[in-house]
Amino acid sequence: MxxxxxxxxxxxxxxxxxxxxxxxxxxxxxxxxxxxxxxxxxxxxxxxxxxxxxxxxxxxxxxxxxxxxxxxxxxxxxxxxxxxxxxxxxxxxxxxxxxxxxxxxxxxxxxxxxxxxxxxxxxxxxxxxxxxxxxxxxxxxxxxxxxxxxxxxxxxxxxxxxSDIGPAEQTATILLKAMGGKGAIVGLGGIASNNPAIERRTGLDNALKNFPDVKLLDYQAADWDTQKANSIMSSYLTRFGDEITGVFCANDTMAYGVLEALRAEGLAGQIPVVAYDGNAQAVDLILAGELLATVSTNxxxxxxxxxxxxxxxxxxxxxxxxxxxxxxxxxxPTVLITKADAEEFKKKYIDATPTYDWKDFWGPSAGPITY
Incomplete structure (x- = not known):
């Protein structure tokens, strides 16, 4: 790693x-x-x-x-x-x-x-x-x-x-279920004025409504940055200690910093973490059991x-x-990735690069944006 x-x-x-x-x-x-x-x-x-x-x-x-x-x-x-x-x-x-x-x-x-x-x-x-x-x-x-x-x-x-609200709600739900529907989580978000940062936080909030026994201890913007996420997660561990039973990350690169902070405390793989973006490293981390789920946007x-x-x-x-x-x-398009399908996703999208007809402008798209 x-x-x-x-x-x-x-x-x-x-x-x-x-x-x-x-x-x-x-x-x-x-x-x-x-x-x-x-x-x-x-x-x-x-x-x-x-x-x-x-x-x-x-x-x-x-x-x-x-x-x-x-x-x-x-x-x-x-x-x-x-x-x-x-x-x-x-x-x-x-x-x-x-x-x-x-x-x-x-x-x-x-x-x-x-x-x-x-x-x-x-x-x-x-x-x-x-x-x-x-x-x-x-x-x-x-x-x-x-x-x-x-x-x-x-x-x-x-x-x-x-459309990040639905997929983020899915990953958050996976996280909260993995915690047995109880406990306390911390969250790390993107740049506050970014649409994806706003929508992914909304997805988390939607999921939390279905799990009244899970407490959100704190949620801070780490601006999509690995090093900033590492610093914030380290401070979370100092502030909340054993209270933390799950971590929601609004993208993969912040999750890398979170996992490094958890490793420093011997907690990697013990506290479930979810992320977003479907990067190659994130898929490897899912296969290794350190990350629970992510979402690819192709x-x-x-x-x-x-x-x-x-x-x-x-x-x-x-x-x-x-x-x-x-x-x-x-x-x-979005694709949810968990350990059940990470290997298949890796073979199709990471180990090989799919070829596309660049004149098929809307083929893989997922419908109109709604407001």
Whole structure:
């Protein structure tokens, strides 16, 4: 398990035109057209757009899988992996937006961008910057509920998220049942403004309603970070000691830090832990009996298809505004992984990389996003 130790050691967009448009009762695509007037490329006008992925950090196994999917898509076009431009925001929304603006300037808007905006409020300025330059963008995970692709014509191509409440409730239920329906748990969540962090906490809360004899001792944001999770879990063990009979983690990388803290106290495998993301290390930990369950969101497909949607819209292969709303805001697939099916999952998704038709934009998706 040395990889866990290694893991641990290892200008704002001017919105004046939008505000003016709102003052005159103009919203959505009309407002977008004011900002991008004279700049937007017609669908199909970009012959060979730059393809970019903006994300948090490739040292994170989840994001590595996302970007690997993006690279697979780029290779399907007969291009080398190096043709994919990487915009690494390091968890900073300010850097995310600045990097996007810089690339928009460098490419003069001839850009197909796939992005997780890092937090929900940052999605709007990113989209507005892209639209103003006539580039094309597809987002994943984080956006506010009032931001919709169809309000920006074709340039905001799509948004994909994952419906995390149900799967998180499933993993939490597995945890609480493993505890015999009684005892006390601690929780570690993601960045507070992230949609998945909010939904996964809701899933835990839903599960707890069915187990009145289980107490939630504390729940803290570890910001998806292994080292921060390790520190928080160590403090939990100091504060609560033997009271802790289970741990809920909102993603796998935080679970790695939790397990390292438990190992330091000789408690690994004795206190059940659940997580989320379905990373290779997490699946190995399930097989080893140190992790109870996780959930895969098929990040390889998600990363590839998000880039594909932006690219094919930019080149005019399809017109996003001709598509129904469920093709512009949709959920990605989820797979619950426990010890009963971890070996099968490992063979199919980890030991081998499934091949995908990157023009089958919505095949594995799981229906429209509902609010």
């Amino acid at each position: 040395s990889f866990i130790k290694d893991f641990i050691e290892k200008e704002t967009l001017n919105r004046r035109n939008f505000l003016l448009a709102s003052a005159f009762g103009i919203t959505g695509a009309a407002a977008a057209s004011i900002v991008g007037a004279g700049r937007a490329h017609a669908a199909g006008a970009i012959e060979d757009p730059t393809i970019a992925w903006s994300y948090r950090d490739r040292t994170n196994p989840y994001w590595n899988s996302i970007v690997s999917g993006g690279e697979s898509f780029v290779e399907s076009l007969g291009k080398p992996k190096s043709a994919l431009v990487h915009l690494i925001n390091e968890g900073s929304s300010e850097k995310s937006l600045a990097d996007v603006k810089a690339l928009l300037g460098k490419t003069d808007g001839k850009l197909a961008l796939a992005i997780d905006a890092n937090d929900s409020p940052n999605a709007r300025p990113v989209v507005e910057a892209v639209v103003a330059k006539g580039a094309f963008v597809s987002t994943i995970w984080n956006k506010t509920d009032d931001l919709h692709p169809w309000d920006f014509g074709d340039n905001y191509v799509s948004h994909m998220s994952w 990040p390889h497909w998600g990363g590839g298809i998000t880039a594909a949607l932006a690219y094919y819209a930019a080149t005019g292969a399809f017109k996003p505004s001709d598509e129904p709303h469920e093709h512009r805001e949709f959920n990605g």
